[in-house]
Amino acid sequence: MPKLSAILTLSSSLILGIGGVWIAYNVDMLPVSASMNAPVYDELYRVLFIIGCILFIGMTALVIYSLIQFRRRPGETGDGIDLEGNISLEIFWTAVPAIVVLFVGLYSYDIYDRMGGMQPLMHDHNGQMGNQTERVWGGIGSGPIETTYSNNSSPLAIELTAMQFAFIFHYPKGDIISGELHVPLGKEVSLKMESKDVIHAFWVPQFRLKQDVIPGQPTILNFTPTKAGNFPIVCAELCGPYHGGMRSNVIVDEQEDFDNWLRENSKETI
Amino acid sequence: MTISLKPSNTPPEKLQPTGWLRYLSFSLDHKVIGLQYLVCGFLFYLIGGSLAGAIRIELISPLSDFMPREVYNQVLTLHGTIMIFLWIVPVVNGAFGNYLIPFYVGARDMAFPRLNAVAFWLIPPSGLMLITSYFINGAAQSGWTAYPPLSITTPAAGQIIWILSVLLLGGSSIFGGINFIATILKLRRPGLKLMQLPMYCWAMLGTSILVVLSTPVLAGTLILLSFDIVAHTGFFNPSLGGNVIVYQHLFWFYSHPAVYIMVLPAFGLVSEILPIHSRKPLFGYTTMVFSIMGIVVLGLVVWAHHMFTSGTPPWMRLFFTIATAFIAVPTGIKFFNWVATLWGGKISLNSAMLFSCGFIINFVLGGITGVALAQVPFDVHVHDTYFVVAHFHYIVYGGSVFVIFSSIYHWFPKFTGKMLNENLGRFHFIITFIGFNLCFAPQHWLGLNGMPRRVAEYDPQFQLINQISSLGALLMALSTLPFLWNVVRSILYGDNAGDNPWNALTPEWLTSSPPPVENWVGEAPLVLEPYGYGRRDSNESQEQKK
Numbered sequence: 057m058p059k060l061s062a063i064l065t066l067s068s069s070l071i072l073g074i075g076g077v078w079i080a081y082n083v084d085m086l087p088v089s090a091s092m093n094a095p096v097y098d099e100l101y102r103v104l105f106i107i108g109c110i111l112f113i114g115m116t117a118l119v120i121y122s123l124i125q126f127r128r129r130p131g132e133t134g135d136g137i138d139l140e141g142n143i144s145l146e147i148f149w150t151a152v153p154a155i156v157v158l159f160v161g162l163y164s165y166d167i168y169d170r171m172g173g174m175q176p177l178m179h180d181h182n183g184q185m186g187n188q189t190e191r192v193w194g195g196i197g198s199g200p201i202e203t204t205y206s207n208n209s210s211p212l213a214i215e216l217t218a219m220q221f222a223f224i225f226h227y228p229k230g231d232i233i234s235g236e237l238h239v240p241l242g243k244e245v246s247l248k249m250e251s252k253d254v255i256h257a258f259w260v261p262q263f264r265l266k267q268d269v270i271p272g273q274p275t276i277l278n279f280t281p282t283k284a285g286n287f288p289i290v291c292a293e294l295c296g297p298y299h300g301g302m303r304s305n306v307i308v309d310e311q312e313d314f315d316n317w318l319r320e321n322s323k324e325t326i
Numbered sequence: 327m328t329i330s331l332k333p334s335n336t337p338p339e340k341l342q343p344t345g346w347l348r349y350l351s352f353s354l355d356h357k358v359i360g361l362q363y364l365v366c367g368f369l370f371y372l373i374g375g376s377l378a379g380a381i382r383i384e385l386i387s388p389l390s391d392f393m394p395r396e397v398y399n400q401v402l403t404l405h406g407t408i409m410i411f412l413w414i415v416p417v418v419n420g421a422f423g424n425y426l427i428p429f430y431v432g433a434r435d436m437a438f439p440r441l442n443a444v445a446f447w448l449i450p451p452s453g454l455m456l457i458t459s460y461f462i463n464g465a466a467q468s469g470w471t472a473y474p475p476l477s478i479t480t481p482a483a484g485q486i487i488w489i490l491s492v493l494l495l496g497g498s499s500i501f502g503g504i505n506f507i508a509t510i511l512k513l514r515r516p517g518l519k520l521m522q523l524p525m526y527c528w529a530m531l532g533t534s535i536l537v538v539l540s541t542p543v544l545a546g547t548l549i550l551l552s553f554d555i556v557a558h559t560g561f562f563n564p565s566l567g568g569n570v571i572v573y574q575h576l577f578w579f580y581s582h583p584a585v586y587i588m589v590l591p592a593f594g595l596v597s598e599i600l601p602i603h604s605r606k607p608l609f610g611y612t613t614m615v616f617s618i619m620g621i622v623v624l625g626l627v628v629w630a631h632h633m634f635t636s637g638t639p640p641w642m643r644l645f646f647t648i649a650t651a652f653i654a655v656p657t658g659i660k661f662f663n664w665v666a667t668l669w670g671g672k673i674s675l676n677s678a679m680l681f682s683c684g685f686i687i688n689f690v691l692g693g694i695t696g697v698a699l700a701q702v703p704f705d706v707h708v709h710d711t712y713f714v715v716a717h718f719h720y721i722v723y724g725g726s727v728f729v730i731f732s733s734i735y736h737w738f739p740k741f742t743g744k745m746l747n748e749n750l751g752r753f754h755f756i757i758t759f760i761g762f763n764l765c766f767a768p769q770h771w772l773g774l775n776g777m778p779r780r781v782a783e784y785d786p787q788f789q790l791i792n793q794i795s796s797l798g799a800l801l802m803a804l805s806t807l808p809f810l811w812n813v814v815r816s817i818l819y820g821d822n823a824g825d826n827p828w829n830a831l832t833p834e835w836l837t838s839s840p841p842p843v844e845n846w847v848g849e850a851p852l853v854l855e856p857y858g859y860g861r862r863d864s865n866e867s868q869e870q871k872k
């Protein structure tokens with residue numbers, strides 16, 4: 057009997073593990089990935105999803121199994137077994153979650169680092185370092201990720217001013233003001249953001265990046281688009297009645313198209 | 327209405343009205359106060375639920391077409407505030423705490439009965455004040471979080487009334503917390519040790535510590551915010567040199583512990599219900615106690631996980647990631663212990679049991695998404711989206727509200743001496759469980775794919791999923807009907823319950839149902855093994871006591 061139950065336990069945990077991995081690889085719940093940051097994010101997401109599926113299905117199965125197996129049959133009286141605790145079991149289910157959590161924490165730290173979260177703030181606007189004179193707070197991805205693309209030049213600096221209920225982008229290079237964000241494919245962009253009124257948030261789901269845009273406190277967000285196309289910019293912080301309508305677009309163009317756009321719209325010749 | 331003012335040695339019942347009128351009086355009886363909390367909380371739940379219905383109706387279509395946008399934000403703010411401060415917090419703490427804690431410690435009442443009555447009577451007026459603000463000049467529009475500068479720039483009247491009522495409710499909560507701590511530590515029957523108390527006492531002790539430590543911070547913060555609004559000071563107003571991030575730190579220093587104030591007592595209630603209906607001792611009493619206290623300590627140092635996109639510095643993000651993720655360890659212990667409590671039992675699949683097991687399943691999912699949200703790189707994508715909405719509804723609805731229903735099915739015979747109808751109860755459970763999951767599970771997908779929270783209009787690609795979610799909400803609303811009918815029907819002509827229909831060992835069942843004013847005729851029983859199921863000797867000694 058103990059042997060049988062050991063085999064059963066082992067095989068059901070095996071099925072559970074494989075099932076969890078299978079679900080995580082076959083149920084796709086994320087939008088397209090369009091920035092250098094996104095595949096790294098999706099990797100973390102997948103690991104969390106695997107662990108989550110295993111835990112959730114396992115616990116649910118345990119509860120339902122117990123309810124069926126140990127249900128009171130008609131006519132049955134009396135109590136269950138007198139079992140108050142089991143030290144080794146309790147140590148086991150303290151240690152295992154602790155290890156899982158520790159693993160997840162270290163792994164997400166690694167992801168965070170690869171996204172540039174631990175980089176010192178770099179914000180190169182016209183050659184001056186941002187945090188000399190004013191304090192700037194960084195979003196994740198505020199430093200460059202190990203770049204396969206542009207190892208040549210400094211990031212493209214763009215300023216974002218948010219207000220109820222619009223995003224206004226300003227390109228210092230060419231002095232362009234635009235309601236939509238135009239960026240070249242494969243080049244690192246550095247957004248310096250500040251709000252004129254209340255807190256807003258700059259979010260591009262396909263980039264997997266979000267940063268609050270705060271009044272009185274500039275924040276920066278760096279990213280490198282990896283897919284040409286049109287993606288939504290969404291305000292993600294309640295900012296008033298038209299919060300739901302506070303949206304814009306980021307238009308990722310090939311470098312040439314972007315250069316053309318820049319040339320056509322700039323106030324001064326560059 | 328009689329109000330007893332002078333402290334007297336005569337038993338308070340002489341000064342109190344009797345019959346149903348005492349539920350409308352300034353009664354000092356902890357059982358009356360407990361039921362006052364419960365019924366009052368449920369009425370507010372119905373109001374908060376109607377507001378949720380309005381939100382889900384608005385979200386059936388991608389356009390803002392059901393109500394004006396300002397009204398949508400007011401409805402959203404009222405919904406959150408009512409559900410948290412007028413339903414879950416007062417019911418899991420005030421209602422069950424007041425009813426049960428004196429029984430569990432073997433006392434005839436709470437330590438400070440007058441303070442107790444004051445704490446309850448703060449709630450109806452502040453709740454009504456909050457709701458009437460909608461009809462005066464419009465209610466607050468800045469969400470239950472009231473982040474400045476939005477809360478400073480939206481119409482002041484509604485926001486100020488919101489602040490006042492949250493302050494009063496916070497005061498009520500602090501009074502309650504002090505009372506629970508004093509009762510549990512000081513009113514224990516001689517011979518009863520702390521480690522012999524039923525688990526709900528430990529849950530309430532931990533919760534009350536959180537209440538007393540963190541609620542004053544919220545009060546101070548809101549007072550500063552009200553200065554910014556009425557006196558144009560600049561604490562949080564950036565145009566006057568204030569800092570909006572400081573508000574977020576102070577707010578979440580209270581509001582993360584607040585999530586445990588909503589869920590720790592529910593953990594305690596489940597720990598009482600599971601052993602009785604599976605006829606087994608609570609598994610791992612000592613580890614349960616330590617994990618409650620672990621949650622209390624950790625819960626105080628995780629608040630900044632709500633601020634990962636606020637421009638928090640990297641070291642702070644790391645610290646709060648690790649602290650938050652580690653809460654999963656003591657929480658996990660409790661869940662494994664509950665499953666182990668079921669294991670090898672003789673389980674009655676009644677309504678109380680079903681709602682408790684529904685709670686376990688829902689909360690596990692909410693806990694998993696919680697650990698995911700604690701990871702900074704994961705959170706920057708889904709923060710302030712429907713993913714977070716799904717996460718915390720799995721916790722507060724799938725967790726706390728399921729436990730409240732479970733507890734009502736479990737203790738209704740004690741409250742009234744009548745049984746609730748089990749078939750209606752199981753039907754209620756099935757509709758609630760399906761409706762709840764239909765409503766909130768799809769919202770994970772919405773958040774991951776780009777729908778922010780707190781919006782009245784959205785990208786049309788999300789319409790179908792939102793409609794499914796609204797259908798779930800409709801089921802949840804309908805599921806209240808069999809419950810209400812069950813309660814009314816059972817009070818009028820339910821089966822008599824007898825004193826101890828579940829054959830339970832905890833002290834509240836060792837007296838008549840409903841219990842007499844001072845809880846026991848004669849001396850309070852000394853229950854040293856509240857979970858002694860399956861033990862012949864303890865059952866016998868229990869028999870002898872009767």
Ligand code: HEM
Nearest residue numbers: 585589631632650654693696697699700709710714718721
């Ligand atoms: C114990 C019961 C819990 C309750 C009542 C609860 C409730 C909430 C609520 C209300 C929010 C949203 C706050 C807002 O933005 O307005 C939230 C967010 C969050 N919860 Fe929980 N939660 C619980 C458990 C957990 C657990 C176990 C974890 C992790 C181990 C967790 C981690 C988080 C995180 C990281 C967020 C922030 C998400 C974001 O805003 O981006 N929660 N929780």
Ligand SMILES: [Cu+2]
Nearest residue numbers: 256291295302
């Ligand atoms: Cu906005």
Ligand SMILES: [Cu+2]
Nearest residue numbers: 582585631632
């Ligand atoms: Cu929190």
